[in-house]
Amino acid sequence: MTHWRSRRTIKLHSRLQGFHDVPAATSTRHSQEGLPRHLNEHWNLLHRHCADHSSHLRLGRLLHRLTHHDSGVQESALAELELATRLIRAGLRVTFLPESQARTADLECRHGSKRFFVEVTAMVGSAERRRLPLRVIIGDEEQGAETDRGVLLIHRILARIRQKAKQLADYCEPVILSLSIPRADLRGAQQARREQIRMDLKALAGSVTVDLMKLRHLSAVLISLWDVEPLPSRAALRLANVEVIERTQHQRTQPRVRMLIQNPRASAPLTASHDASVRQTL
16 A cells, blocks of 8 residues: 655745745645746646646645745755656656655656656755854865865765665666755755855766766766856866756756766666657756
8 A cells, every 4th residue: 555655834935036925825726826937837737747646646745845844845846846847848748656655766757658767856955954054064074174165066966866876776667866956055045145166067977977887777867056157177078978058147047057967887778769858858
């Protein structure tokens, strides 16, 4: 028998500005009233496209999580809604998988008779970590040494990939891990001034590729970085398994960087049609 996770309490608090004081939702209709227009459009599209009972239950829970008091819950729900919408617009048939005590992926995507699975997660840092000053966090991790925060972020991304890979080890078909990072300093929705984090995207892509070759059940990793500053590339070398899209700082509604990193040694690689569809989501 399927066991459903308990529902959470509801308050709106996310990176989307101007929607912080909406009362608790009592129905789907009221829940939607407090959401930005583009999120309403996403949710309505998904509700029409994903007509099965499992998807509708999952969408209802996602709607509640968008108004949760914890930023990690909100960001995970946002990432799931946004990616599912992009996959549908890329021509895939998307189904939300049931939530259960067993650790499973979030989405099943089909193109013709072939399918792959997607696990969606967001990195915002723990609640305890978000309350700490940045100098304390860096001091704890590096024993006071001078720190390149871009390198620290790469290490944290690699750690999250290894962690999430454990719950996906039983999949025999292609599976993608989608990782959204709304704040590169991992300090949630605090109002403190952000300090710019510069990142070497090629170093990130190379490090993830090396790790993926040890995690053969993962077909690819999709990374969305919202507020990093990409470092200028110093080398002409380009990894064939990596696709990178960079946007300007003024495009606030899109991540600054999106990366698709495929596993060169995946036991179940993406098919050509799936690869083309996923690239459209970038």
